[in-house]
Amino acid sequence: GQNIDQPTEMTATEGAIVQINCTYQTSGFNGLFWYQQHAGEAPTFLSYNVLDGLEEKGRFSSFLSRSKGYSYLLLKELQMKDSASYLCAVQDSNYQLIWGAGTKLIIKP
Amino acid sequence: GAVVSQHPSWVICKSGTSVKIECRSLDFQATTMFWYRQFPKQSLMLMATSNEGSKATYEQGVEKDKFLINHASLTLSTLTVTSAHPEDSSFYICSARDLDRGVTEAFFGQGTRLTVV
Numbered sequence: 025g026q027n028i029d030q031p032t033e034m035t036a037t038e039g040a041i042v043q044i045n046c047t048y049q050t051s052g053f054n055g056l057f058w059y060q061q062h063a064g065e066a067p068t069f070l071s072y073n074v075l076d077g078l079e080e081k082g083r084f085s086s087f088l089s090r091s092k093g094y095s096y097l098l099l100k101e102l103q104m105k106d107s108a109s110y111l112c113a114v115q116d117s118n119y120q121l122i123w124g125a126g127t128k129l130i131i132k133p
Numbered sequence: 134g135a136v137v138s139q140h141p142s143w144v145i146c147k148s149g150t151s152v153k154i155e156c157r158s159l160d161f162q163a164t165t166m167f168w169y170r171q172f173p174k175q176s177l178m179l180m181a182t183s184n185e186g187s188k189a190t191y192e193q194g195v196e197k198d199k200f201l202i203n204h205a206s207l208t209l210s211t212l213t214v215t216s217a218h219p220e221d222s223s224f225y226i227c228s229a230r231d232l233d234r235g236v237t238e239a240f241f242g243q244g245t246r247l248t249v250v
Binding site: 057064065066067068069072111113119120121123124125126128 | 139167174175176177179182224226232238239240241242243244246
């Protein structure tokens with residue numbers, strides 16, 4: 025079967041760094057997406073990784089290891105507005121997106 | 134990024150009535166549109182995938198006669214919740230992709246919060 029695992033909830037302090045992990049087992053792999061979703065709103069795109077390594081985009085970075093079926097989203101210099109759910113999604117061999125349950129990130133002052 | 138417009142943002146309807154939700158891709162041709170349902174504190178649940186001009190493909194457990202999907206053009210897909218009941222109350226989100234251009238991100242509409250009373 026297809027499976028995406030993320031921690032349910034994480035807590036971090038404003039100004040700190042947090043790493044949200046995602047492990048996956050899917051039928052084929054055509055890239056991994058990270059989305060941010062604030063409560064009551066639709067998800068917004070953060071990053072896309074298809075090759076191994078780290079992709080940096082401002083305060084957010086995303087890492088992928090295809091051999092390990094593993095990705096993480098790294099958030100630096102955390103701000104209160106970063107409090108949201110972070111969704112990991114893997115695109116399978118049919119280009120369908122398989123979604124993780126999301127990680128709720130709580131930022132404390 | 135591309136813009137996907139979903140309307141209405143929220144709707145309250147009486148039990149037994151039908152509600153139509155529209156999803157439009159404003160600046161690109163969406164060869165494929167997806168309809169999701171999301172319950173509080175849960176992730177996105179794919180309901181169906183629709184390709185322009187063809188019938189939607191529904192996920193297991195989703196009643197196609199209750200959730201009617203029409204993808205009449207490359208820029209518009211509609212979801213109609215027929216004979217709505219309180220258990221249909223949820224957050225419905227559409228997303229659009231142009232898979233003919235290869236791998237692309239999914240662009241999401243703003244979501245529709247449906248409350249059936």
